[in-house]
Amino acid sequence: MNASLLLLALMDGISYAALLFLVALGLTLIFGVMNILNLAHGSLYAWGGYVAATFGIVIAKAGLSPLLILPALVIGAVLTGIVLGSILEIGLLRRILTKDPILQLLGTFAAFMILEDLQRLIWGSQPYFVSDVVSLLGTLTVADVTYTRYQLLVIPSVAVVALLGLRWFLNRTALGRQVTAVTHHREIATAMGVNASRVSLLTIVIGAALGALGGALAAPTTSITPGIGAEMMVLSFAVVATAGLGQIGGAAIAALMIGLGRSFAVYLFPEVEVLVPYLIMVAVLLIRPQGMFSRVATRRI
Amino acid sequence: MKLYGALATTVALALGAGTALAQDKPAELKVGITTFMSGPASVFGVPGKAAADLLIEEMNAKGGIGGVKISPIFIDEGIGGDKMLSEYRRLVQEQGVRVTLAAISSGSCNIIAPVAEDLKVLNVMWDCGTEKILEDKRYRYVVRTQANATTEMVATVLYLMKTRPDFKTVAVVNQDYAWGRDSWELFLGTLKAFKPDVKVVAEMFPKFGASDFSTEISRLQAMRPDVVLNTSWGGDLDTFVRQASQRGLFRQNTTFVMPLAESSLERLGNAMPEGVIVGGRGEHYFLHPETKDDPKHKDFVAKFRSKTNAYPIYPTYHMAQALEGLKTGYETAMQANGGKWPSPEQVADAMRKMEFKAFGRVVKMREDGQGLEDQLLGLTKRVPEYPFVIMDKMMLIPADMVTAPVGERSPEWVKTIKPDILNSDRLKSYDYK
Numbered sequence: 204m205n206a207s208l209l210l211l212a213l214m215d216g217i218s219y220a221a222l223l224f225l226v227a228l229g230l231t232l233i234f235g236v237m238n239i240l241n242l243a244h245g246s247l248y249a250w251g252g253y254v255a256a257t258f259g260i261v262i263a264k265a266g267l268s269p270l271l272i273l274p275a276l277v278i279g280a281v282l283t284g285i286v287l288g289s290i291l292e293i294g295l296l297r298r299i300l301t302k303d304p305i306l307q308l309l310g311t312f313a314a315f316m317i318l319e320d321l322q323r324l325i326w327g328s329q330p331y332f333v334s335d336v337v338s339l340l341g342t343l344t345v346a347d348v349t350y351t352r353y354q355l356l357v358i359p360s361v362a363v364v365a366l367l368g369l370r371w372f373l374n375r376t377a378l379g380r381q382v383t384a385v386t387h388h389r390e391i392a393t394a395m396g397v398n399a400s401r402v403s404l405l406t407i408v409i410g411a412a413l414g415a416l417g418g419a420l421a422a423p424t425t426s427i428t429p430g431i432g433a434e435m436m437v438l439s440f441a442v443v444a445t446a447g448l449g450q451i452g453g454a455a456i457a458a459l460m461i462g463l464g465r466s467f468a469v470y471l472f473p474e475v476e477v478l479v480p481y482l483i484m485v486a487v488l489l490i491r492p493q494g495m496f497s498r499v500a501t502r503r504i
Numbered sequence: 505m506k507l508y509g510a511l512a513t514t515v516a517l518a519l520g521a522g523t524a525l526a527q528d529k530p531a532e533l534k535v536g537i538t539t540f541m542s543g544p545a546s547v548f549g550v551p552g553k554a555a556a557d558l559l560i561e562e563m564n565a566k567g568g569i570g571g572v573k574i575s576p577i578f579i580d581e582g583i584g585g586d587k588m589l590s591e592y593r594r595l596v597q598e599q600g601v602r603v604t605l606a607a608i609s610s611g612s613c614n615i616i617a618p619v620a621e622d623l624k625v626l627n628v629m630w631d632c633g634t635e636k637i638l639e640d641k642r643y644r645y646v647v648r649t650q651a652n653a654t655t656e657m658v659a660t661v662l663y664l665m666k667t668r669p670d671f672k673t674v675a676v677v678n679q680d681y682a683w684g685r686d687s688w689e690l691f692l693g694t695l696k697a698f699k700p701d702v703k704v705v706a707e708m709f710p711k712f713g714a715s716d717f718s719t720e721i722s723r724l725q726a727m728r729p730d731v732v733l734n735t736s737w738g739g740d741l742d743t744f745v746r747q748a749s750q751r752g753l754f755r756q757n758t759t760f761v762m763p764l765a766e767s768s769l770e771r772l773g774n775a776m777p778e779g780v781i782v783g784g785r786g787e788h789y790f791l792h793p794e795t796k797d798d799p800k801h802k803d804f805v806a807k808f809r810s811k812t813n814a815y816p817i818y819p820t821y822h823m824a825q826a827l828e829g830l831k832t833g834y835e836t837a838m839q840a841n842g843g844k845w846p847s848p849e850q851v852a853d854a855m856r857k858m859e860f861k862a863f864g865r866v867v868k869m870r871e872d873g874q875g876l877e878d879q880l881l882g883l884t885k886r887v888p889e890y891p892f893v894i895m896d897k898m899m900l901i902p903a904d905m906v907t908a909p910v911g912e913r914s915p916e917w918v919k920t921i922k923p924d925i926l927n928s929d930r931l932k933s934y935d936y937k
Contacts, residue, residue, distance in 0.1 A: 215719040328542040330739045348725040349752045425715035426743045469719040
């Protein structure tokens with residue numbers, strides 16, 4: 204395995220890892236705050252992609268510059284996060300907070316299926332392509348291989364900005380501290396005067412927006428078809444499980460591991476490419492069942 | 505007692521008359537049709553369904569098959585193999601469907617063929633290519649009204665050897681499932697008959713429905729093979745071509761061979777470059793050099809365009825072949841039957857010794873149920889008449905030259921191909937006009 208191979212695999216894995224990270228981040232945030240594993244998260248990714256595709260088509264029809272899609276993507280993702288996130292939180296998550304975990308999983312899975320069918324109702328089942336912005340941004344050549352600037356620069360930068368922005372928000376702002384408090388212990392935070400349900404709503408919206416952002420960013424690089432939500436859901440769950448539920452920084456590292464692992468596999472051992480994320484997850488969980496970075500918590504009996 | 509006896513006889517007569525009536529024409533001919541109505545492969549399956557609707561409506565307007573109207577029932581292959589199979593069984597066992605057209609995906613065909621045989625349902629494999637089904641086992645109820653993977657891949661190698669014979673290295677990027685794997689095995693096996701020391705530099709099989717080919721494209725850029733084979737179809741091929749085009753993969757000096765790309769040409773527009781070898785899994789194309797001016801063909805193209813806003817692609821032609829083949833099968837069986845409505849067995853037997861013509865050349869059905877359909881391949885070229893690339897430098901390759909004979913297994917047969925087949929005068933070339 205020579206250095207240029209390493210470099211190539213790195214370049215290929217980085218945009219995939221960045222997308223995975225954004226989606227996993229949303230998932231782990233929601234779990235942190237509500238202690239519910241939101242299986243509807245995958246469809247947020249898909250909705251983000253479809254909304255971005257719609258904006259892209261509108262921009263193209265209006266004859267405006269494809270570069271406008273970049274802010275449009277972010278705005279679209281935020282809007283999707285606000286709308287769908289609020290509906291999910293108020294309509295479902297808030298009400299199943301104290302129920303049996305199995306019931307919670309079933310509830311969010313039902314929400315996933317409803318959202319998938321709604322998406323098919325609105326956008327149909329044909330693939331959408333909105334790749335003009337990628338061609339516009341041009342390419343870069345590294346070690347004789349050409350990459351698009353979009354995949355090498357735009358996507359990873361957005362992921363890094365999201366990571367740093369979220370950390371700043373959680374550590375440096377009052378609202379962020381409240382979110383941390385509620386994540387740590389909902390009851391005591393409420394006793395301290397934090398409005399837990401408002402904080403939950405905000406966190407779910409942020410988490411949903413992050414998931415949608417993953418889909419929106421992916422839209423110009425691939426075809427948006429029914430089913431991408433489910434695929435991303437399973438992968439992001441693998442990332443979150445590897446990192447430890449509720450770990451933000453850990454999610455970044457786990458996403459990198461899995462994203463790069465997959466691209467290495469295509470170079471070295473293409474047959475196991477689909478298996479790699481799950482092999483990594485199983486390997487980590489065998490050694491540390493709570494995930495790589497989870498804090499040791501005392502069990503309350 | 506006497507009354508009871510009379511009652512029993514009447515009932516027996518009525519039942520007997522009932523079964524005799526079954527030999528008369530049914531009220532309608534229910535045909536189960538599987539097609540992809542969701543997922544990346546729907547860009548393929550939805551036009552197939554549109555063609556079925558169009559052609560069945562036309563057939564019914566002329567009286568249907570032998571005076572019986574056709575009533576299609578569609579199953580979505582996109583719901584997954586298990587669910588599709590249970591839908592299939594439901595149609596047969598609860599709704600009494602005895603004739604089906606299944607399927608698009610070779611994976612689906614692998615699932616359905618033995619079940620159809622078991623349930624004694626006539627199944628026409630209308631679009632799937634895997635040659636293994638009819639080669640590995642003798643079927644009575646399963647036939648195929650189009651060519652199979654062997655015909656298509658051997659014809660592809662022939663075209664490559666006639667047009668771009670100077671190459672040393674080859675790579676493949678195929679979907680990871682039955683068709684992707686089998687088509688590569690056949691292509692390489694045939695290629696080695698012509699160029700025994702060709703070198704394979706990369707074998708990549710991304711998963712079916714993959715949305716990101718970044719790593720595969722990088723590898724192809726790093727390795728720079730002389731020839732790259734990609735037998736993907738539908739959304740997978742569209743995504744690959746677009747992403748490759750964005751990354752400048754087509755600018756390097758590689759011959760791309762995409763035997764299924766005819767179905768993507770209109771959608772891809774200018775993302776598909778010139779000089780790519782493309783095929784359409786058979787000899788059908790809306791600009792078919794021999795039949796494009798045929799009134800029936802022109803009519804079909806016009807009707808299809810006004811119904812779907814797109815030109816017909818090979819799945820629609822395959823559907824036309826399946827329906828035409830089915831109709832011919834019924835008519836042949838009825839002739840042999842003295843005009844009575846035939847059973848699925850009789851039609852299945854008739855479909856093993858007949859020929860029919862849809863919108864291309866004549867397709868000959870042979871005794872193992874496999875149809876002999878000639879192959880059309882070409883090189884992409886941009887022309888001012890269309891906003892997408894068309895096929896130029898077309899070649900028509902007769903099926904019997906490139907199909908394994910009855911009873912032989914394709915992987916072994918391709919090794920016996922002689923290179924002088926390239927000099928045959930039966931290969932006809934046409935330029936785009």
